[in-house]
Amino acid sequence: MHKKILIAALILGMVLTACGPAVQEQTTQEIPTEQPTQLAATESTQATTEPTQAATVPDTIKIGFVAPLTTANALMGWSMQQGAQLAAQEINDAGGINGVPLELIIEDNSNTADVAVNAINRVLSENPVALILGSTSAQTLAMEPIILENTLPTIIMGSSPSLTDQGNPWVFATRADDGFAATAAVKFAVEDLGAKKVGIFHAAEEFGTSVAPIIISALAEYGLEPAAVVSAPSTDKDYSAQLLELQAADVDVILVWVLPAPGILLARQMKQLGMDTPVVANPVFGLSQVLVLMTPEELAGIYSMTDCVPSQSTDEKILAFVQAYKDRTGTTPDLFGALSYDSVKLFADVITQVGTDLAAIQAGLFAVTGWPGVCHNYSFDAKGRGGYDISTVDISTGTLKVVGTVSK
Amino acid sequence: MGRYGRYIPWIILGCTILLFPLRTSNYYLQIACLAGIYIILIIGYDFILGWAGLLSLSHAAFYGIGAYTSALLSVNFSIPFWVTLPAAAIVAGLFGLVVGFPTLRLRGHYLALGTLAFGEIVVLVLMRWRAVTRGVDGVTGIVPASFGLFVFDNNKSYYYLLIFFILILAIFARRIHQSRFGRALIAIRTAEVTAEVSGIDTNRIKLLAFILSAVYAGIAGSLYAYLFRYISPETFGLHQSITILTMLLIGGGGSIGGSVLGAILLSFLPEWLRFLKDYYLLLYGVGIVLMMAFMPDGVIGLAKKIISKIKFRLPLRRNV
Structure with missing residues (x-):
């Protein structure tokens, strides 16, 4: 009898102890892979950085990214991931944020609330300074208490007005509701x-x-x-x-x-x-x-x-994004690709100006007025809503042809 | 091993469990808490599947009924945790009675189908009856559980609260298994007709097992609501019933150890596989198929096999 318990204890012990070091292992693994990029970045762009400042600079600036990468909304999640990764790549190619490389911590939410909560906790264990959620309203609502508890500036891509009506000052919506x-x-x-x-x-x-x-x-x-x-x-x-x-x-x-x-x-x-x-x-x-x-x-x-049709734009900056997205993925960006690209760029811009303090980033987002993204020009109101225009498109030709735009 | 040697594994196990929150991240703690809730669910489900041998696919519905009962009582009437938890157990148990009474007359596939339909109805009601359940938006603003002035508002304290409930419910389940009722369940599973001619009121026993499992699910649901402090209908759908079924099959039915191992293993496995990125759910599925194929009696069955081999090689000291 007690042998049976011993075996059970050993199995359980293995299961439980395996959890502890896993986080440490990942952080130690990160350092060698990230250091060369960081060094290259600091050498090329931030050669004048003072040594005292360099000592406090983190290895990477981490932005969490939770989206439906599997199950029913996987195609939507794929667009979001491509847009975010493209933005991160462009930022890092240009020398990172104030010389520090940007790292996206990407996790899948499996389109369910439980997994979404696990995913956000997984992301939080990496100490990100900002978060982007490509989740449906139910999953976003499940994650909102955690966002509030951790005071993490978060951009969401849900369009239900209820998401910003929760009175959570850390949640910013980029879509027109x-x-x-x-x-x-x-x-x-x-x-x-x-x-x-x-x-x-x-x-x-x-x-x-x-x-x-x-x-x-x-x-x-x-x-x-x-x-x-x-x-x-x-x-x-x-x-x-x-x-x-x-x-x-x-x-x-x-x-x-x-x-x-x-x-x-x-x-x-x-x-x-x-x-x-x-x-x-x-x-x-x-x-x-x-x-x-x-x-x-x-x-x-x-x-x-x-929300937007980047490919129909006449703005050179937006067309450059469309081309870069096409080169990367072979497809034209849809609104989710554009929104998550904007979200990463917007965070990077705010962090460049105010640093990595969470409250400063939050204040920085509230202070944003008419920030020109590829999908919208963003300004956030007191509830954290930022999408102010919406277009009507004619799809009869198989491509999106803008026939009208309404702004708030 | 001395006189108290047989307690050593228990002590190691107890210490591991109790010290776990002190050296882990909030991320693993959250998964451990969810695993704890699953343990209660699976121990309850074991009454009908593992012990009575009845395949029910409505367990997630009772889980949901428990969660919604607690959440709505807490949000609408500010009723404290220690009242909403028993309320959730009672309401889930009553639903168990109402559903079990007609459906337990069905057998095999038909019982599975009948309970499946009930599960779907519950999810649809939770989604559509907006006035009461708040629809697909779910219920937010659940007040954290508290005991006196102590508030269980973080995963660490909640973990210990869950251990308390798991211990009570596991001990209760063990007592039930060893009782006349438990033996009657085994008799029904082995040969229902024989059990009936031996004087066992099989309908009554099956119904009791069904209610008991619904009560466990109700308690688990209530604990789930207070852990996440947000619930939505999608959590309690058919996929959840299948997850519960898989956990019990992987762990090994008919024993509390199997329920515990299955719940823990399948809660942690998909999270461990996250490093595989896009392919993690694929590997998770393959893993489950392999476990089903090579461990037909679950993890606990495999452990028993290993133990019997060890026993065969090394004669136990107490036998000498």
């Missing part, structure tokens, strides 16, 4: 497409149901009432009942607020039912992974709201 996007979608549908009888199709989950009333009140400002409001859970595969209801109501524009996979199915089933009603949708159709899955017939008549 869903309420703003919905109002802009209504404006485009009524003013540009001349909609009179608007139909609404939204996901039956939180992000869809919370947007529906915003759309309805925005329509009311034009003296309009929706002709039909239908919804479907994102797990459904057949939307013909909802589409036939919209068809029966004889709508002239459909406002759509759904997730990527249902968006594709919806466009496909509309064509199968012979519906050619124009669609104005949330940013789903602005994502490159959605566009590659659609045929030209399905794309016809669809407009999508999107």
